[in-house]
Amino acid sequence: MLQINNLHARINGKEILKGINLTVRDGEVHAIMGLNGAGKSTLSNVIVGHPAYEVTQGEVIFNGKDLLKMTPEERAHEGVFLSFQQPVEIPGVSMVNFMRAALNAKRQFQGLEPLSAGDFLKLMREKRKIVELDSRLTSRSVNEGFSGGEKKRNEIFQMAMLEPTFSILDETDSGLDVDALRIVAEGFNKLRTPQTSALVITHYQRLLDYLKPDVIHVLIGGMIVKTAGPELALEIENRGFDWIKEEVGL
């Protein structure tokens, strides 16, 4: 599904990613762990095409296509989704108009007619249940006045609406209480299929207990220094990152 080769990227002239190699196959969930400032969020921003980041070297191939040549909206149409670490509040733009614009843009890309107003609202109602999102929230402006937990639930709700094939969860667990974390994680699991994959960025084991990733990567200093099975996350939870640094000689 996703193949990243020797990816280098910088922001404001500062190199953050220094040669990332990563392959995610259909149906897999990969987790990326690492200290603050290691480049985790930069990696997710580069994959979705944030204009502030400059790719200086390497390639990102998504289902055989060169992702780096596409605009952010084209990447979304191809099935790439980012659950933002800090979802943006957009006063004045209603959730309904926002979701309809997003969904119909994707349908247009797929050569489908726009959804009728009735079908669209029905779909909103259905998908809302997945993350137990209150209808009160979907009738407001995008993320405006949402609590931290509600914003994260709203991200997963949007994921449910848009049905991406590859999702990045960028610290979706940060700022969530235990119940909200469970709802968000279970919501995500309901959306998994053998054809969908995900990259989960987190600091904590707690989220991974629910998501059960297939592969764990450790990102330090802009490079993936260690890759192993799910047991690695538990070890990091117990021992931190220092032993990995020593192991790879950093």
Add this chain to the structure above:
Amino acid sequence: MAEDTRQYTEFYAQVEKSVRERSCEVMNAPRNEALQTFSALGFPTRKVERYKYTDVAEDFAPDYGIALTPLEVKDLPYCYRISESPVDVTSYYNSLADRQDAVVALNTLLSVDALVIYVPRNTKVEHPIQISNILKGEHDTMVNRRILVIMEECAEADIVITDKAVDQTHFLTNQVVEVFAGDGSHLNMYEVEETHLLCTRYSSVFVRQGRDSQVRHTSLTLFNGRTRNRLDVSLQGQGSEVILNGCVIADKTQHVDNNTLIDHQVPHCQSNELYKYVLDDSSVGAFAGRILVREGAQKTVSNETNANLCATSSARMYTQPMLEIYADDVKCSHGSTVGQMNDDALFYMRQRGISEQEARLLLKSAFIIEVIETIPLEALRDRLHMLVDKRLRGELSKCEGCKLCK
């Protein structure tokens, strides 16, 4: 005599006789004074505080044919030609307008007819009164429009005035409106401009409010060429309230200048003002709003906000909120902002598959809709939602779009 006024004074010298014949006594009476004022002052330069942002002489310089056509008013409830007004308008006509303003004086000089909207006391007008000004003509034309709105005690009405242009020629409109809101009257007045790039609009609206009256004026510039709106409100009766809202959508080389004055002359009055601009391409916006709280106007409550969105780095906005207070027991605030597109919001929407163009449109629309949402008249509000959306999509004034733009 200033050079720039000559074409108008010479024209008047030629047509004075026929102007006076077509018009009526009440409108003819102030013509000599208007001629003197206009000749002596000339068009205001940018050194005149209230004309700082618009070059008047340049706007009036082209050689326009000047329309001298009387109105035809038939079966329009509450609307009359001035000569057929059911009330004596002598004490109203030209009493509120700024007689020391050359643009107003030019209107007084050249107007042959005036529309009187008269709502008698205790009358509630059920349906909105709609005045559509449709500019038509093969030749470049100047139109002087004069309106008197007389709301007697406890009268209630909604008035919608729209400006449209059909033909692709230059039009210059010079409008003067005098509004008398009697004690306890309620007036909602809307002005919607939807013209084209070759149109220039000068509007001078003067409002006087009596005790416990409520006036809401909403100005919407959806499409224009060059526009200069002056709006003066004088709160002369205790307990009166005024709301001035406005929104401007401009792009290309459009120019929109709103200049307002709210004069709190007596205690216990309230004023609220909200103007929002969305400027794209190389358009220019100006807003100057002066709130004057006179000595003794205690317990005044006043709020003024001007918020602007410049979507490009070549769009320019001049903003000047002014608060002048000579009383010591008042609650007043004023503020203005000029911002750019929110890049984070744009990216968020693009990540969800919304094109950059559509995302920009959603943000602009969200910004301006706040003003539309304040409109109590539901049918108008719905129509404006549609018009704003079309405007931002570039579907308004389509022919203009293909003629002068790519």
